[in-house]
Amino acid sequence: MTNDKLNIIKNEWPLWEVFIRSKAGLDHKHAGSLHAPDAQMAIENARDVYTRRMEGVSIWVVESKHIQASDPGQSESMYDPASDKIYRHPTFYDLPDEVKYM
Amino acid sequence: MNLAYTLRLADDALIIGHRLSEWCGHGPILEQDIALTNTSLDHLGRARSLYQYAAEQFNAMGTEEKKNYFSSVAIQNMVSAGETLDEDDVAYLRDGWDFKNLLLLEQPNSDWAYTVARSFYYDTFNFFFFSELQNSSDTTLAAVAAKSLKEITYHLRWSSEWVVRLGDGTEESHKRMQQAINDLWMYTGEMFVMNDADKDAVQKGRGVNLDELKPKWMERVQSILDEARLTLPAATWMQSGGKDGKHTDNLGYILAEMQFMQRTYPGMKW
Numbered sequence: 001m002t003n004d005k006l007n008i009i010k011n012e013w014p015l016w017e018v019f020i021r022s023k024a025g026l027d028h029k030h031a032g033s034l035h036a037p038d039a040q041m042a043i044e045n046a047r048d049v050y051t052r053r054m055e056g057v058s059i060w061v062v063e064s065k066h067i068q069a070s071d072p073g074q075s076e077s078m079y080d081p082a083s084d085k086i087y088r089h090p091t092f093y094d095l096p097d098e099v100k101y102m
Numbered sequence: 103m104n105l106a107y108t109l110r111l112a113d114d115a116l117i118i119g120h121r122l123s124e125w126c127g128h129g130p131i132l133e134q135d136i137a138l139t140n141t142s143l144d145h146l147g148r149a150r151s152l153y154q155y156a157a158e159q160f161n162a163m164g165t166e167e168k169k170n171y172f173s174s175v176a177i178q179n180m181v182s183a184g185e186t187l188d189e190d191d192v193a194y195l196r197d198g199w200d201f202k203n204l205l206l207l208e209q210p211n212s213d214w215a216y217t218v219a220r221s222f223y224y225d226t227f228n229f230f231f232f233s234e235l236q237n238s239s240d241t242t243l244a245a246v247a248a249k250s251l252k253e254i255t256y257h258l259r260w261s262s263e264w265v266v267r268l269g270d271g272t273e274e275s276h277k278r279m280q281q282a283i284n285d286l287w288m289y290t291g292e293m294f295v296m297n298d299a300d301k302d303a304v305q306k307g308r309g310v311n312l313d314e315l316k317p318k319w320m321e322r323v324q325s326i327l328d329e330a331r332l333t334l335p336a337a338t339w340m341q342s343g344g345k346d347g348k349h350t351d352n353l354g355y356i357l358a359e360m361q362f363m364q365r366t367y368p369g370m371k372w
Binding site for chain 1: 131132133134136137140259260263267
């Protein structure tokens with residue numbers, strides 16, 4: 001890659017992850033990501049990109065680099081051991097007949 | 103007189119809305135492209151409400167008065183034929199000298215700094231103007247003002263933050279922001295010129311006293327420029343004329359692009 005291209009990438013605004021709460025009482029859900037020079041502008045960009053059709057009442061942003069993600073290469077050791085532990089589901093209780101709607 | 107007042111506010115909204123819409127698809131980054139397009143649509147929405155109200159007022163006038171109210175032949179023909187105007191006719195069929203928008207708003211986008219500076223001067227004015235217009239004795243204007251103010255509050259936040267970021271940014275961004283602030287300064291005086299329509303509106307409790315607005319505007323502009331480490335331009339000769347229909351040649355180009363479809367194919371819908 002040429003030096004020019006490297007410089008452009010270096011000068012690019014950081015990436016932010018956007019979380020939107022669709023209405024009071026619900027949790028914030030990941031909506032997508034965007035570029036912005038700082039946190040304040042990330043929120044404003046998110047307002048313009050992700051809430052202009054009334055999608056939300058609250059916005060969280062976090063710089064993408066601060067998100068630590070699990071390693072897909074470790075999927076087997078991370079998740080497979082749970083697959084045969086059916087006793088971790090609360091399905092082995094004898095419920096009294098009086099309890100309905102469980 | 104109330105028609106003249108309404109029309110001018112509508113023209114301001116339409117022309118800045120059109121200018122900002124020129125950024126659509128050309129923004130420096132996707133997020134700001136969308137931000138400016140949203141803002142442009144806010145202005146166009148306000149223009150629509152005001153043009154509807156203006157058309158209503160125009161249609162209520164006597165035939166004689168209507169005949170020569172606009173210099174546009176297209177509109178004069180409609181009046182002669184006994185037709186009524188709607189918002190689109192008012193926007194698309196008037197000629198340049200029928201437009202009463204501020205000269206500031208027809209200035210070209212040039213670059214990001216000029217676009218930001220133009221919006222900053224206007225948004226600051228708009229914020230104080232529409233805050234006051236909410237108290238208008240004209241209930242339609244008051245209602246438009248109340249609705250618009252939320253949008254305008256956001257516009258002001260957007261343009262102020264960009265002034266600060268560019269002014270207090272790199273050496274290059276500082277230089278270019280200061281240049282834009284300086285170059286557009288001569289168009290800011292016109293915002294506070296009280297012409298006959300303004301005086302009449304103030305007297306009847308419908309309009310906003312621009313003399314009282316000026317110190318508020320100046321104080322806000324000064325404080326944002328301070329924060330941005332920018333210098334308030336020195337007092338200079340102020341351009342005016344837009345409010346009386348005397349425009350820079352920029353307006354002609356805007357209207358040519360904006361109106362040619364309706365002028366060429368009258369009544370065309372899509």
